[in-house]
Amino acid sequence: MKKRKIALILGMCFMAASLQTGCGGASKDSVATEAVEAAPMEEAVYMEDNGTGMVTAGSSAEMKGEAVEDIAEEAGTQTDTQQEEVGTERKLIRTVELNLETENYDSLIEGLEQQINELGGYIEYKDAYHGNYNSKKNGYRNRHANITARIPANKLDEFTGKVAEIGNITYESESVEDVTLQYVDLSSHKKMLVAEQTRLMELLENANSMEDIITIESRLSEVRYQIESMESQLRTFDNQVDYSTVHINVEEVEHYTPQPEKSTWERIKSGFGENVYRVTNGIKNFAIEFVIAIPVLLVWVVVIVVGVIVIRMVLKKKNKRDVEKVEKKQELFNKKVVDEQVIENDNKQ
Numbered sequence: 093m094k095k096r097k098i099a100l101i102l103g104m105c106f107m108a109a110s111l112q113t114g115c116g117g118a119s120k121d122s123v124a125t126e127a128v129e130a131a132p133m134e135e136a137v138y139m140e141d142n143g144t145g146m147v148t149a150g151s152s153a154e155m156k157g158e159a160v161e162d163i164a165e166e167a168g169t170q171t172d173t174q175q176e177e178v179g180t181e182r183k184l185i186r187t188v189e190l191n192l193e194t195e196n197y198d199s200l201i202e203g204l205e206q207q208i209n210e211l212g213g214y215i216e217y218k219d220a221y222h223g224n225y226n227s228k229k230n231g232y233r234n235r236h237a238n239i240t241a242r243i244p245a246n247k248l249d250e251f252t253g254k255v256a257e258i259g260n261i262t263y264e265s266e267s268v269e270d271v272t273l274q275y276v277d278l279s280s281h282k283k284m285l286v287a288e289q290t291r292l293m294e295l296l297e298n299a300n301s302m303e304d305i306i307t308i309e310s311r312l313s314e315v316r317y318q319i320e321s322m323e324s325q326l327r328t329f330d331n332q333v334d335y336s337t338v339h340i341n342v343e344e345v346e347h348y349t350p351q352p353e354k355s356t357w358e359r360i361k362s363g364f365g366e367n368v369y370r371v372t373n374g375i376k377n378f379a380i381e382f383v384i385a386i387p388v389l390l391v392w393v394v395v396i397v398v399g400v401i402v403i404r405m406v407l408k409k410k411n412k413r414d415v416e417k418v419e420k421k422q423e424l425f426n427k428k429v430v431d432e433q434v435i436e437n438d439n440k441q
Contacts, residue, residue, distance in 0.1 A: 183272045183329060186248060186336040190255060191263035197235045197344040203258045204239065204340065211251055213243040213335065235344040242335040251338065260348040275329050282322040289315045346373070 194200040201220075208215060220237035243251045255261065292312045299305045347369065 181272075182270060183275045183333050184245075185269040185271060185329075185332045186245060186266065187269075187339075188248065188252065188266045188336065189264070189339045189341075190252070190261055191341045191343070192255065193260040193262055193343055193345045193348055194258075195345060195347060197342070200259050200342060201237060204241075204255070204342075207251060207254045207258075208241050208243065211243055211247045213241055213247075213251070216240045216242050216337075237340075237342045239340040239342065241338045241340065243338055245334055245336045248336045248338070255340070259342070262349055271329055271333070275326065278322050278326055278329075282319060282326070285315050285319050285322070289319065 192200070205215065217240035218237065219239075220235070222235050241251075252264070289312065292308055292315065296305065296308045296312065299308055
């Protein structure tokens, strides 16, 4: 009979825990009644050794009534606790996303890391592209970074305010997830499993047969596994609630993106300033590129000068040859003329 009693208690523990988890809003009596009715009760008389050698008899109806009362009381306590916890403290997970522009990339990254550390947060993920001088355009290297920071929830607003002071926020969004019901449900289920674990430990101490020990230990292992799993989920919730997540996309720019203007004068002023900036920046970049290119220009100047000298020498030499040829031809022509005159004179004589 004692084996039946142990099996009966295990069944009631298991069913009570299952029904409490799935039916948090059910009434006390319905939860308790379903748990007991689901257990393998029999209308026979159960015999139990009370430890003194005497045998105490009790009908299944009496045991069922006591079980209903005990489980109803426990279910009611858990339900009241759940309602109280829901009403007193909300479990909110806040997630913020920021797109940030900066004209001074190194200073902004350093400032972000400093603010995160000062507020008691930490960097969970960082992905940075530092660029290279081959990709340098208009005086900057177009560097960018993606940072995921965890900030204490009570200091999140302070952090976003600090970020707005050191950079230009072009996009900002925030989402809030309420996990209060899931958290309370897990906590309530965990408490019931801890109570069941305590009862199983007591049964294990009083078990006499190997079969009873194996049965109780099997259920005890399942309960401990579920408790550890729920504790892990609760720790995850606590971390997400206590530390808000902030995704920051940082981009290095030549100058900040102008904000929307409201009046004609402000538009003229902004446009004029923008064009002045472009002209002065163009002159500055030209001067910088010119200074950078001076070594190359010097090489080209030397090459051009040497080329001009060589070409002039070649042309001078060619002109000299041409003059010599002309003089030689003139000399031959003059000699021929003289010879012809001599011959003509000789013929006249």
